[in-house]
Amino acid sequence: MNNSDTNSTQREHFGSRIGFILAAAGAAVGLGNIWGFPTQAASNGGGAFLIVYLAMILVVAFPMLVVEMAIGRHGQANPVDSMRAITSNPFTKKLAGSVGWIGLTVPCAVLAFYSIVGGWLICFLLAALCEIIGLFDAALWFKGFSVERNVFGTVAFYLLTILIVQGGVKQGIEKWSTRLMPSLFVLFGLLFVYIMMQQGALQGLKHYLIPDFEKVWDRKLILAAMGQGFFSLTIGGCSMLIYGSYLSKKENLPQMAMKVTLVDTAVAFIAGLVVMPAMFVAMQKGVQIYAEDGTLLSSDTLVFTVLPLMFESLGFVGLVFSVVFFLLLTIAALTSSISMLECPVALVDERIQVGRKKTSWALGALIALFSVYIVYNFAELFGLVAMVATQYLQPMAALLFCLFGGWVWSRAGKIKELEQGCPDFQMGWFGKLWPWYVKFVCPILVITVIWASFG
Template sequence: MRESFGSRFGFIMAAAGAAVGLGNIWGFPTQAASNGGGAFLLAYLALVMLLAFPMLVMEVAIGRHGQANPVDSVRALGRRSGQRRLAGMIGYAGMMVPSLVLTFYAIVAGWLLAFLAATVTRMLGWQAATDWLQAFGLWRNIIGTLVFYLLTILVVQAGVRAGIERWSARLMPALFVLFLLLFGYILTQQGAAEGLRHYLVPDFSKVMEPSLLISAMGQAFFSLTIGGCSMLMYGSYLSKKESIPATAFQVTLIDTGVALLAGLVILPAMFVAMHNGVTIFADDGSLLSSDTLVFVVLPALFETMGPVGGWMSLVFFVLMGIAALTSSISMLEVPVSYSTERFKTSRPAMSWLLGLGLALFSLVICLNFGALFGFVIRLATQYTQPLVALGFCLLGGWMWGRARLFQELVQGTPALAESLFWRIWPWYIRFVCPLLVLLVIWHSL
């Protein structure tokens, strides 16, 4: 019998965990800092609702309708053999996205684990170990990557309820608690108020700048892993009694809330660091070290805080590790689900086999970092993921058909036919969302 989530709370925590990752905690604050703070925040909030939420509803609906892995779920949308073949091709392309993302994501997560360990060794006075853990080196990267894969495999092999749902329901609340602890402490530091103003008070003259809007659109799109198959996969485990629009809206709120909290912590922390002599912005106002903010600027801030800084650093990197893990388990779940259903093999066996296979690919990237790391990121996030999202949009909006789509959504939402959502959303997903995704693709290229 195919597993399913035991409760709506379990699904929401797992789906939110899949969406909440380094893009929220690392990417969103740096994008906000680079694009006018409050102006970017305002545009991001609008575009989450205009692009990400409508497409999230579609992905979850496709998954719940198919009750299967991404390939078989999208095939179920077709009425004729040619349609099913086309849908299957898009499904296979979609399965590539989380697998490719995990191969570089695990490397970055391994860096986070290394910095977490470095915080502990610094507190213990082990300077040589601290220096090794913080220095960019081959063996540090390999060990960190393998440890992160081990954590991911252990959760996924336990199953949907005992592994993914159980740990997501524990880790996501812990994420919020840690964020609130950091936020409360950062607010007591000099310079934090200036960072809050930069983040929360928009310069309305910048809100409609094309470059800012495109950046906010891309961040909203990738924040909810649209086209990444994780939401489609988790949707296939969702009960028919649950309302898809309401549940997707709750996931969107949690994901956006984490991004907002990350901004409330990191932007004030950046201005606190500036107050303590750490250089953040260039003379032209651009953000320095945006790619290494988490590994350079924030550790420099923690070091200026004395003994308390060590504990703040520990809390921060535990938080980052949680965010990375809740995303990675959803990435590995996609190929594991496909393999167990297609080949009738055990979940633990496929979790270890596929997890170790992807780990091997990550090690190849580590050994050829300069040539492969950036290439794999571009292949997964700039090319494949947006095209898959466009494919899901077209399959769900056009191939599935309005009547069959209604039959799926009305389960768990009896009043759907009379709602404003149903009057707008089917047309919106057919015409507006594909155009917005094409803008994301154009910007990525």
């Protein structure tokens, strides 16, 4: 009997399908969708990028999402013990466990820099609120890039994350995901209507939705879309594995994975509907966005420079929408950060059993200390930690999950797991194709993503 059998009896599960879908989609929906996706689309021919991105989500990301969720649900445990549960051979069990540990470094490393960005969002949100009520000095402080302001924002972001995670799966993650995710769509809707009423918005919308088919086969565009699709669903980030472990065995896993994929992709698509027209509105207002050669200026800071400038140029109404915009981004960042903290919390809580509350605060504080250290050494560490986490650790973890899910976990074991909740899994074309696809095609695609990120 493996340890997963002992865990499954008392393990907490999501209370509803919609709770799981919104929580898992929330884990995937982050700044990558709202900040990264429109930026990538703007840099790579708008509509052409959108078409290739949608194809890549289905071809690369979705089959691997099913693998990660299946490993988690099979193991009914944290990433390390779930990986160990896919094999009974003592040697490969040890190897699989170490893959789980490598995977666990991803959410911890990503959270360390991600929470700093989350802190900036909170500060910009507070700055806009201060301007509305006339506290202009405070607003200037919140907009400034001082160490004190960055520490304040980072700590505030961690407090929100820890408070949600300590509540557990149903009372914490599910409860807040089912509130935050719908509000994300509502805020997007408001922003879209507002931005479309501005001059230049229609031009941006055309650029986004009407593809230049000549660019669809551009190698650079295809690799960018593949990478974006891969990171958009946090493949290799452990979040999907841990949320999969909280999914009931009665649920149809491929169907749930598809719904998560659709919600995540919808958010990226809608973000493009808002951000791309907003960029063209900003251009009408005299903000320079593209360089002479057509490349995007300041793509990394688009959210913090270009869009606030556009809001500022629209007077008081712009301030109100600035609050809406940064609230939206804070929500997106939070739905991701709670899944990142959940990964190490689940491991320590299951292994040491000192209680989820204490574990959440202790681990949250520990990673927060590292984040504060990064803030104090920002120039040297921020870019480095972000690069190591997203360009090296995450793709490497994804490749290892893929190889172990495809080659170490037996075909019969995989099929058996997916047939729970989906008895006729092997009857459909996906059931026939998927085990082979995960074994041979997915590793090649992941290696391509890794190779492209070094290019």
